[in-house]
Amino acid sequence: MNIALIAHDQKKNDLVQFVTAYQAIFAKHTLHATGTTGLRIHEATGLSITRYQSGPLGGDQEIGALIAKNQMDAIFFFRDPLTAQPHEPDVSALVRLCDVYSIPLATNMGTAELLIRGLDEGLLDWRNIAREKGVRNGK
Numbered sequence: 127m128n129i130a131l132i133a134h135d136q137k138k139n140d141l142v143q144f145v146t147a148y149q150a151i152f153a154k155h156t157l158h159a160t161g162t163t164g165l166r167i168h169e170a171t172g173l174s175i176t177r178y179q180s181g182p183l184g185g186d187q188e189i190g191a192l193i194a195k196n197q198m199d200a201i202f203f204f205r206d207p208l209t210a211q212p213h214e215p216d217v218s219a220l221v222r223l224c225d226v227y228s229i230p231l232a233t234n235m236g237t238a239e240l241l242i243r244g245l246d247e248g249l250l251d252w253r254n255i256a257r258e259k260g261v262r263n264g265k
């Protein structure tokens with residue numbers, strides 16, 4: 127599975143801890159991340175991660191483009207609900223594309239636990255079929 131890892135600054139420690147806790151599962155997948163988040167996770171875990179621009183510089187949009195191209199299967203995006211982001215339109219656009227294409231999106235630790243465990247149990251295997259056959263829910 128192609129998995130995107132993204133966290134706003136106040137949530138980066140949470141995501142690093144989360145990925146560290148589930149490192150054995152994440153290591154089985156292809157990981158992508160916005161710039162600073164990816165660097166932090168790589169430094170903490172040594173996991174191989176394709177890094178894009180930092181969020182405010184277009185990284186959210188790059189990951190959104192992969193969703194639009196049916197190349198992303200799950201998103202862990204730990205958003206900071208208490209701090210205004212200069213690139214809020216990009217954040218909203220990314221969340222919107224997850225809904226357009228029915229891509230599982232975890233925006234907090236509670237949902238993230240369910241998503242990663244479900245993914246490991248094979249509950250997202252339908253994504254392999256959707257990706258291979260080019261099936262998608264969007265128009």
Ligand SMILES: O=C(CO)COP(=O)(O)O
Nearest residue numbers: 160161162163180181182
């Ligand atoms: O801003 C972000 C997501 O909106 C994350 O970007 P960084 O991982 O580069 O901090």
